[in-house]
Amino acid sequence: MAPRPLQLVVDARYFGAKASQLFDSKREHSYVAKVLRSDLDVLKFPHPKSDDIHRKAGGILEFSWRTTKNSPLYQAVQNAMALTETAKGLQVMHEHSIATVLLRTVQSRPLPSPSTRGPPLAAVSESHTGTKALSGMTSPPSSLPNPPVVAFEDKVSEYRKAQERVSELETRLMEEQEIRDHLAAEGRLRDRQWREQLEENQSLRNRLHEVELALEEEKRTNARLRDQLADGVREATEERTQRVLAESALADIRRECREPFVVPALFDAFLSLSKLTSSDP
Incomplete structure (x- = not known):
């Protein structure tokens, strides 16, 4: 049996100034593909085709490959994903302004086997009045329950919406972290200024003490004179x-x-x- 074809889809979310450059509407697609492939070289990912690279909301670059399970391309992508989960890979991602890298596998739904299929539908005949009825059945077709069918596209849409929500939360967390870092920097600056002021006050007190000693000595000198x-x-x-x-x-x-x-x-x-x-x- 031939291996079932599948599609490996990776979502790389960028942040910072690099994200602003990549998602600028004036940037050509060739520039985005060139920058992405340069980053993929560092992360040991194979290069996707230019047509398989798409810009999504939330600073996400989506790229994919069509392959089969356990193929060399499949193994290369899996190895690259394993690298992104290591400390070295996370550091490389941060250096290239990549926040997260997520992999999902998309494959066609298998056809139901004959044993799992239901009984064949009876032939549909049309009466002279123009209404349709199923031969061999006494109830109208409308009484048959419709089995719930969840389209794969709906699952993908839900996944992307959830991913967008996660991206929004991560963006909000990053903004809050920037605010906390800014407040911490201001606190450190105030502490340094406070310490410098204390040192300056101590220096002034020492100078005043020296002046007082000099005045006392001058008084004694004047008395001797x-x-x-x-x-x-x-x-x-x-x-x-x-x-x-x-x-x-x-x-x-x-x-x-x-x-x-x-x-x-x-x-x-x-x-x-x-x-x-x-x-x-």
Whole structure:
């Protein structure tokens, strides 16, 4: 029995600036296919045909291959999908702005076997009045229950809607994560500014303490200078007093020299007597 044909469909969801570039309406399909194939080379995926690459909502690039199960192409796609689930593969996906890679297999529904088929319908005959009836049946055809049939396209549509909802949730989570990262960055910035302000305040306090110490030292220096100035004034007063005494003695000598009344031998005694009389209060 020949292998049943199937279709491998991969949805790669992009994010960030790369998603904006790929899903720009002005971008040609050839550019999108070139970028996708470059990313697939890194992830070890085979190249899909250009006609099998489609842009979907939510930043999703859909691409597919037609093959059979256990074929070399099938195994290559499975191996590439296994790589995307490893830490290295996730890192490569993040570096190429790929958020998720999802694989689904689409295959034709098998025909029912003769054993599972129902009894053959009786021939349909048309009466002369134009109404149709089933021969061999007493009830009208409208009384037969219609078995529920779920079309495969409906399943695919439901899957894509669910995937779009997941993409919207992931986009919302990414936006919320960006907001949290932004708030965390602002918090770190405020903490750094607060620490810098504390360091600056501490530096100012240290500088103020140094200025206070310098002022205290200057006060002590001024006190010493005032003491030295007082000593100088006192010494100057004593010098002036001695000068007055010397001038008084000199005046007496000059007066005696003009009109001497003692002999030179008594000059020393006269000076001593003059000093004694001048030193009395």
